[in-house]
Amino acid sequence: MADKPSIPKGTRDFTPLEMTRRNHIFDTIRKIFKTYGYLPIETPAMEHLSSLMGKYGDEGDKLLFKILNSGDFKNKLSDDELATIPAGKLGTMISEKGLRYDLTVPFARYVVQHRNEIVFPFKRYQIQPVWRADRPQRGRYREFYQCDVDVIGSDSLLNEFELIRIMDQVFSVLGLKVVIKMNNRKVLTGIVEMIGEPDRMIDVTVAIDKLEKVGLEKVMLELEQKGLKRDSIKRLAPVLQMEGSSLKKMKFLEGYLEGSHIGEEGLSEISQLFGLMENDPAEAEFELDLTLARGLNYYTGSIFEVKSAEVQIGSICGGGRYDDLTGIFGLDGVSGVGVSFGADRIYDVLLQLDRFPRKDEMDTQLLFVNFGQREALHIFPILGQLRKNGIASELYPDVAKMKKQMSYANARKIPFVALVGEQEIEDGVITLKEMETGNQERLTPDQLVDRLS
């Protein structure tokens, strides 16, 4: 016997039940995206490596899946040439394509490439898989779907507001309690300016991000080890120790960031957004979280992250504003903002909480028992009538024992079974059995359609 077949690490097969549930998530999200006026696009699974590299930081580059060039690479080079290839250079010589890491960067590429046909501001949504060479765990896969919504070509904060509304609506419709966290990169920039370490943005945000996990002392120690001046750390301390409501935090920052132009600008954006939210409150908890930094280094303004309030699984949605992502592809001065829903994690959360709707899980509504050729011929027109009326129905393909056919209906969770034998044909009726109750009734084809519509 050959070895059992398998699939690569971090990838998954989806069963019919799983697909039904996944589609429930995709359908819900897609429907909401549409009602806000977003348009669908798709981009290829692979991009030029040059489009992907350097957009996600050093860590991100390592997590890119690279595609080996086709053809015999070695053949084109002499042994001498081969031997003189510098270490680490080989990769770029034998691979020029990679699998997409997210949908935002390919979108930026798309916008630049199609700039002449796009009507700005361009609102698009995109639901496709992405790939990351991460080490898999629960809620962390090497192939997973993202559902992105972005607006590009508009600086207005109303876009941020709209995205918050979308996030709130998606999770409310899916029946999940979530916390929507927001922050602003400009405020973080303001903070590092105020403490006199304008170049240490990354170190400081990473440290702030760890605050909840490791505590104040360890964070300060780490900053010291990273070479931050003692004086700077001292000035950062009040930010780290800040507690209380979003409103209180904003009050504090008002004083703290005084004099930092960019910091004040970020704070003003935050308070405007909170103002809009106050006028039209979200169902979800909505809060300012200064420890929210987000790694993807193209964000420049608002940043968002959504976490489940009921299941611990990391963020299930995230995003932010990027002022110059298209600049890398040669189109300057176009600002965008967007968020990405992690369908696979949302699936895990819904599964754990058992919140998938039951009604989606049955497809076929009616099964005709197969008594034989003559009866089957009689049934086909009735099947046609049912299907034209949108009632999913099927005839058991084999003339099997009744017990077997009933068991099939049972296993498939088909709610109704129709019996059409000699007697029924003669009387022009169908015996309809409701599986749950066991009740049976005799109906004409028209009555049957009415009954199941």
Added chain:
RNA sequence: GUGGAUGUAGCUCAGUUUGGUUAGAGCGCUGGAUUGUGGUUCCAGAGGUCGCCGGUUCAAGCCCGGUCUUCCACCCCA
């Protein structure tokens, strides 16, 4: 990428400590009791080269090494 666990029937798991003849259970599956009635019950049956490769041994599911998978922490994030 770093550290730590895990893998026995379709599924959930015993058995591994002290290596020793045919590897177990429950659920599921197949058939029958019930040849136009499923879910309950009863009876019978099928199904495993103990993740894979190698080593130690007279003998390995059990000990050792490697490898893959899944999971946990870090990292990062969806």
